[in-house]
Amino acid sequence: QLRWDTRSLEFHPSPMDEKVVAEYPFTNIGTTPMKIKDVTTSCGCTTAALDKKKVYAPGEKGKITAIFDIAGREGVHEETIYVTTTDPKEPKLALALKTTMTKLLEIDNDWPTWQHGEELKPKIVNIKAAADYPIHHLDATSSSKNIAVTVRHEEGSRDFQLVLTPKKADGE
Secondary structure, three states: OEEEOOOEEEEOOOOOOOEEEEEEEEEEOOOOOEEEEEEEEOOOOEEEEEOOOOEEOOOOEEEEEEEEEOOOOOEEEEEEEEEEEOOOOOOEEEEEEEEEEOOOEEEOOOOOOOOOOOOOOOEEEEEEEOOOOOOOOOOOOOOOOOEEEEEEEOOOOOEEEEEEEEOOOOOO
C-alpha cells in the first residue's frame, strides 16, 4: 500500500519560467514490497519519472517527479500523471498537476486593418502589462515597409499604445 504525501499540486509560475517541476513523494506503508509498473502523463507537454527504482520495500520512501513545459503557454492547464502499481487495493491512480500562468501582456482590441478606399490614418492597439510583472519599456517594429510603428507609454503606468501609421503605397 502506497501512501502519497499529496496527489494534487498547484503552481503559479512567473511568466518568464519555462517549466514547472512537481514532486509527488510516497511511502510504502504495507507489509510487502510494492512495485510501480508504469508512469504516464495525459499530455506530451508533461513528462513524469519515478525515482531510481521500481520496487519499494515496506517503510521505504520514493517519489515521482513530473515536469510540465510551460514556455509560451498562458491560462490554466490541468495535467494528469497516471501511476500503475502492484497495490491490490489501488492498482491504478492519478496524480493532478494544475498550473496557472499569468498573461504577460493583455491586448484589448483586434489587430487593426485598413479597408480598400479607407482613409490612411493611424490606428491604435492598446496593451496592458500584467500587474504582478511590471514592464517599464516596450519596443515594437513593423514587418511591413508600408506601416510605421511607434509606442506610447505614460511613465509609471502599465498601459502602452502601439500607434500604427500606414504609409502611401508606391504609385498611389
